[in-house]
Amino acid sequence: MEEKKLDLKTIVGFGLIALLLIWMIYNQSSNREAELKEKAKKEQIDKAKEKQIPEQKTAALPQDSIANDSLKIAGLKSSLGAFAYSATLPSAKDNTTKIENGLLTLHISNKGGYISEANLNNFEQFEKGSNKRVELIKENNAHLNLQFKTKDNRILNTRDMYFEPVLSKEGKNQVLTMRLKAGENQFLEYRYVLKPNDFMMDFSIRTQGLSQVLDTSKPMDLEWQLKAFRNEKSVSYESRYTDLVYEYEDGKDDKLGQGKNDTEKVENVTYVAFKQHFFTSILLTDTPFKTADLTSENLVHDDKTDTIFTKRFTAKMPLEFKGGELSYNMNWYYGPADYKILNDYDRNLDEVMPLGWGIFGWINRYIFIPVFTFLSSFLPYGIGIIIFTILVRLVMSPVTYKSYKSQAKMKVLRPEIQELNEKYKKDPMKKQQETMKLYNSAGVNPMAGCLPALMQIPVFYALFQFFPSFFDLRQQSFLWATDLSSYDSIAHLPFYIPFYGNHVSLFPILASIAIFFYMKMTTGDQSMAAPPQEGMPDMSKIMKIMIYISPIMMLIFFNNYASGLSLYYFVSNLITIGIMLVIKNYIVTEDKMHALIQANKAKPKTQGRFQKKMQEMMEQAQEQQKARGKK
Template sequence: MEEKKLDVKSLVGFGLIALILIWMIYNQTEQEESKNSEKDKQEHIDKITDETIPEEGTTSLTEVDSTVSDSVNAENLKSSLGAFAYSASLPSAKGGVTELENELLDLKIANKGGYISSATLKNFEQFRKGSNQRVELIKDNNADFNLQFQTKDNRILNTRDLYFEPEFTKEGENQVLTMRLKAGAQQYLEYRYVLKPKDYMLDFSIRTQGLSKVVNTSKPMDLEWQLKAYRNEKSVTYENRYTDMVYEYEDGKDDDLGQGSTEAEKAEDVTYIAYKQHFFASILLTDTPFKTADLTSENLVKDEEIDTVFTKNFTAKVPLEFKGGELSYNMNWYYGPSDYEILYNYDRNLDEIMPLGWGIFGWINRFIFIPLFGALSSFLPYGIAIILFTILVRLVMSPVTYKSYLSQAKMKVIRPEINELNEKYKKDPMKKQQETMKLYNKAGVSPMAGCLPALMQIPVFYALFQFFPSYFDLRQKSFLWATDLSSYDSIIHLPFYIPFYGNHVSIFPILASVAIFFYMKMTTGDQSMAQPQQEGMPDMSKIMKVMIYISPLMMLIFFNNYASGLSLYYFISNLITIGIMFVIKNYIVKEEKVHAMVQQNKEKPKKQNKFQKKMQEMMEQAQEQQERQQKKNK
């Protein structure tokens, strides 16, 4: 009986202990759940307030204590953002990105700020061979797109700090992303992106709805666009030289900011702003011209051995005007190659961002060189296409070369007679000039005939100088030892840097310099013999002898960092010119033939044209006046 009582007490004790344990476990679980709930609230608040501290003069989000209620949090957000606290309460305030992608572009648009946070060109690689690193025009916060505006209650807000609500749809094959910064269910600022298949150009619009009671519409919204241009090519110096800001204004005019350390300009009625890198471009276009635009360009390459990541920092600030209390701008974004054909086909004057030269130089490139080289490279390797292109250009210019050499040969034949006149009338410069002109006319020789052909070649020379660095298709195309015809062909990298020359040795500039040396060696003697020594003037023959050595050296230094395609052109061009000059000199324009030609011209009666007749009369009048003055003095 006693054992039974003990058993009952034991059971009661064990039951009490079990109840106590159950109560303790339950209480601990409740505490953990409470802690987790508070932690979740804090994380949500942190995401809303993350990185929302704006620059001086702007309104920031108020810090929120994790212990306060949701109603207090809402009040704190409202005190910081006013009506736009609504956007901070939406799920999109947690951050994130939306991706738009076609065959050419991969774009990411961030909820925070609503702008393009990443732009990758899928079909192009950076200069690092074998890295498979695609060209990224925007990455790692190197770009910023912001609208700054004032609210009715005098807050200054920046869209870069606020969260947009994304909505992705499709219109046929087009991808459409609508980003809305909301002040209420039907009150918002909207960015609308439309990406089409196989296109580098996006449709982009900015508009507002129902914000006239929230935003101060008496002042424009300030659009701010900034980009630090990443280096994408082998030579940062060469790439930086062709990296520039170009803009169109006043119904089709275009201009650029230049290559200074820091450039700034203010333009009016701007229709596009292009941040042009050497072979790529980021362009903002607008159907409604920006009334004004403050543009700046800062050169970031202070030391080309150290500053090798970025080339330039571009910024643009333009006002967006309200009309009827609302904002409405239809725009476009272009992220793609600086390819003449692609830009030209958009029919928006975007090809003007290409540095093809002004006036006649640009016309030669646009209407002759680009179509011709495009046709050749469509069925030939690029290196062979350059060689054939060079041959065709030199053959077309060969008549000019012939006329130039023929004029020099004629001047060489009559030079003894000119020397006699110089000696005979050395005390009477006016008479000497008259007799020299008579000799030129009688022999059928014009001293300008040798200069004009040379001047005619200058537009071609300059056009080619602009063509090769700008022609996109040469980028990363190889020929012989050159791995990239749009950049230098280095075969030796030096362990030190030589001022003006660089830290590498390029072969094509060396070959071109050697060819120039032999060409000048071949022609300088004839040129010095053809040009008579003028009294009081320096001896051109001595100057030309010095230039034989200076010109090749200057080309070697200057072209060492230039496109190997350009150096290849000049090498082949000089070889062809040497061949043409050899044929002309030895088989076409022989000295005895030229001498007979001059003597035959002397025997023919000569008629002076109006210009020659007028010049003759002026010289005779001057001679008579001089003689009268001499008699008077006596």
């Protein structure tokens, strides 16, 4: 029995061991299967990532690894032809190269090879203390593109391709070459040379070894675009002085885009300037562009709304091949639209400044700018404007004196002229003859009062151009005005008044008050000086209306204008009122004028040739009138 029991126990033990082994084998198999599934899943994820990474890099920008991918190279060659080589270089990345010289900070992009940022280090946007540098180029608001055709009939644009940058130095100059390569020694090159403390840099475009790659039967098209950033506090005022200026045909200059959309096609262009009121970007060339298609688009559609950009400019010029290659030496200017700086380059760049044409520009260039520059060299700008105004009024005081003296004489003669009008009211020709005799005997020239006023027009217009354009006034403060080149706001309105704006400027109010009292003081004398003529409007009534219209017009128009100009007219009218009071009360009194006229009448008179001719013409006309009456 014992042996049987032992056999039974043995059998049970082996059974338990077998079950345990089966469980262990099953459990191990399950774990192994799970591990295999997890590993397979991980391998699938890794493979998917490996597929995604090259695709993302290729879509975004070409990498070195592309050179080992024959399919990728084949794809690049199908789109870029010989210039597929440029997309295989390490420089084929969206990187930029920074160069600066103290005045300028420039960023040149690998993609396109053009300037992607241009900052002026020493000037602030909007108002002093804003801590925002003036930005002429930023965030793709400007592009430089060359469009060309290859011998295998591809139309390519440099803005879409990658240049290889090499930064070096030549003395103190920074030199950046950007090359768009079709091979190791075949390339299109942009060369930038930035000099120390200079707003002007050298820029050249040339090709090397591309005569067998490019179709040189047609010019290469250079296109320069810029959306002008707003840098001043008044968008409407800045837009008014933002325009495109160009020089053509050996020194001629013109502009377009003054407040409206405009296009122009010009020949033999030597520079194109995208002027932004107080700052400008200028492209100059030693080899004139044969033609230039220029456009200006106004981006300020509502003066009540602040905008980022004021104008969009475009210039498209053909670059001619010579000997199968391209070679153009140019310059870029990025800096202030300052007359003194631009004029020192001696390349006719002062014409970028809107100083007026003819005699108006002459007065600004050779009188106002030198005089005001001298005064502001040792005086605060506000005080400089006051002293400048005093000097202008003193120089013009003889004209004011002659004008008032003529009015005073006419005022004394008014009773006699009215008597002649009444006596010969039925004979206009005789009345005119007797009136001329009276003027001649009294030594009075009826035109003498008009000529001085006409002489003041060039000065008035020159000043009107000078103050909004003079760069030195930008962000210079005086009393409550924080910027003499812009409006002097003392209050902001919660609404917008058409033609006036949403703010109140004080200097225009003071100038309007001053001109009101000046016109009030002088209009009475003018109306009494010249009696109304038969069949002509009564000028005295018109002048009385102008007493109120002129100040209102000045108040509205100058509210958004340069406060320096309003300050000038305020001080000028005050000085003129003072001069007129002195002349009226102490120099040209009515008694003195009456005695002078009587003395002139007592003198023997000889007619001048003009007066004699007029007298003969009137006598002939009178005789003809009598002859017709007899018939």
